[in-house]
Amino acid sequence: MDLRYSEADEKFRGEFRSWLNDAVPAYGDPPPPHDWPARRAYDTGWQRTLYQAGYACIDWPKQYGGRDASPTEQLVYFEEIARARAPYVGINFVGIKHGGPTLIAEGTPEQKARHIPRILKGEEVWCQGFSEPGAGSDLASLQTRAVRDGDHYVVNGHKIWTTYAQVADYCELLVRTDPAAPKHKGISWLILPMNLPGIEIGPLRTLVGEGEFNELFLEDVRVPVEDRVGAENDGWRVTNVTLRFERGTAFAAAIYSQQEFLADIARAARQVTRDDARAWDDTALRKEIGHAQAELDALWAMVKMGVSESSKTGVPGIAGVAVKLLYSELDQRLGDLAMRVLGRAGLSRDDVGGLPSKRFLATALKSISLTIAAGTSQIQRNIIAERILGLPKER
Numbered sequence: 001m002d003l004r005y006s007e008a009d010e011k012f013r014g015e016f017r018s019w020l021n022d023a024v025p026a027y028g029d030p031p032p033p034h035d036w037p038a039r040r041a042y043d044t045g046w047q048r049t050l051y052q053a054g055y056a057c058i059d060w061p062k063q064y065g066g067r068d069a070s071p072t073e074q075l076v077y078f079e080e081i082a083r084a085r086a087p088y089v090g091i092n093f094v095g096i097k098h099g100g101p102t103l104i105a106e107g108t109p110e111q112k113a114r115h116i117p118r119i120l121k122g123e124e125v126w127c128q129g130f131s132e133p134g135a136g137s138d139l140a141s142l143q144t145r146a147v148r149d150g151d152h153y154v155v156n157g158h159k160i161w162t163t164y165a166q167v168a169d170y171c172e173l174l175v176r177t178d179p180a181a182p183k184h185k186g187i188s189w190l191i192l193p194m195n196l197p198g199i200e201i202g203p204l205r206t207l208v209g210e211g212e213f214n215e216l217f218l219e220d221v222r223v224p225v226e227d228r229v230g231a232e233n234d235g236w237r238v239t240n241v242t243l244r245f246e247r248g249t250a251f252a253a254a255i256y257s258q259q260e261f262l263a264d265i266a267r268a269a270r271q272v273t274r275d276d277a278r279a280w281d282d283t284a285l286r287k288e289i290g291h292a293q294a295e296l297d298a299l300w301a302m303v304k305m306g307v308s309e310s311s312k313t314g315v316p317g318i319a320g321v322a323v324k325l326l327y328s329e330l331d332q333r334l335g336d337l338a339m340r341v342l343g344r345a346g347l348s349r350d351d352v353g354g355l356p357s358k359r360f361l362a363t364a365l366k367s368i369s370l371t372i373a374a375g376t377s378q379i380q381r382n383i384i385a386e387r388i389l390g391l392p393k394e395r
């Protein structure tokens, strides 16, 4: 597939850039991280603004309100969002990047009609209830139980690390519907309305200080059978569709933002002085920055490959795991580099001496979680070894 930008792509870029140039400053600054209702209002408001301008979920099929954007248009979209430092999906990462796409691929016509337009317009926020205290990397070991009772499943269990559950309307919930079957065969994928009786949300504080994580305690929660996506006990297959969206192009805009971050690090290196010389005068540091830029270029080429692949099948290919692995590990190296450039100024949670300490520190701390979220680096390496390179299975 030709991934060079055409005249039509550049026309789209011009239109979108000029819209962003007005829309981003007009939309205003994000609210404080702990103000969850305000964060929901801010992120869903931006989604609505995108929708009204015809720029929401452009990779979705036209039939579902997207634009059927070509792979190169999608790349232009990510580049322009990052360039304009526009808000991006925010608290509805799950709904926009993998819950909605999973419904488009696997949902019934009724499920699509009920949820897709609302996700698109920023009216519905989703979270992901996959992990459990005893089931993270080995997700198929999950124990949350769903027992059929007429037209409902009665769900009991405990989910953990449920990001943004406190602002979500629905949850992608994995449950065990057949405990006697081999572990991958007895799972179902449910749409859990978060306002049902029996759901308790407990916040978990992170290193960054934000309470974005939660535990979900589910006690006799009655979920309508019509809210199951895919066949009963076929949830592992549906889960893999969701994970491919999650590990596919979902990080593309963030990867492009890394380019901006590296440019900011280089800018800071020109400002910082040590022993009467600028940090930038250190050849080893410049070499490191150059190396990081080369890695970012390689990563962006891999994103292009993934976008091209998913445009052929509608679902991102397995190579998305390599993008996720490289992106998350590079993010940690960039965070470390930023801290070294800042030196003592990096100890402050506020900007110091005209340096962006606050943002650099937040980015560096956040990066620590990225090699765990959406599957750890070790798990991505296992998948690459077994499913891409065809090496023997670990067990």
Ligand SMILES: Cc1cc2nc3c(=O)[nH]c(=O)nc-3n(C[C@H](O)[C@H](O)[C@H](O)COP(=O)(O)OP(=O)(O)OC[C@H]3O[C@@H](n4cnc5c(N)ncnc54)[C@H](O)[C@@H]3O)c2cc1C
Residues within 6 Å of the ligand: 127, 128, 129, 130, 131, 132, 133, 135, 136, 137, 138, 160, 161, 162, 163, 164, 369, 370, 372, 373, 374, 375, 376, 377, 378, 379, 382
């Ligand atoms: C920022 C962030 C957001 C998240 N958001 C959500 C969310 O919204 N919803 C949700 O359901 N979950 C979420 N998670 C949870 C995430 O999916 C799990 O943390 C992840 O899958 C790892 O599981 P675990 O924490 O149980 O670690 P474990 O699986 O217990 O792993 C512990 C260590 O053992 C290693 N390990 C485990 N198995 C193997 C193996 N077979 N081979 C080699 N090494 C192995 C791991 O790599 C890791 O280093 C989030 C996590 C983070 C960090």
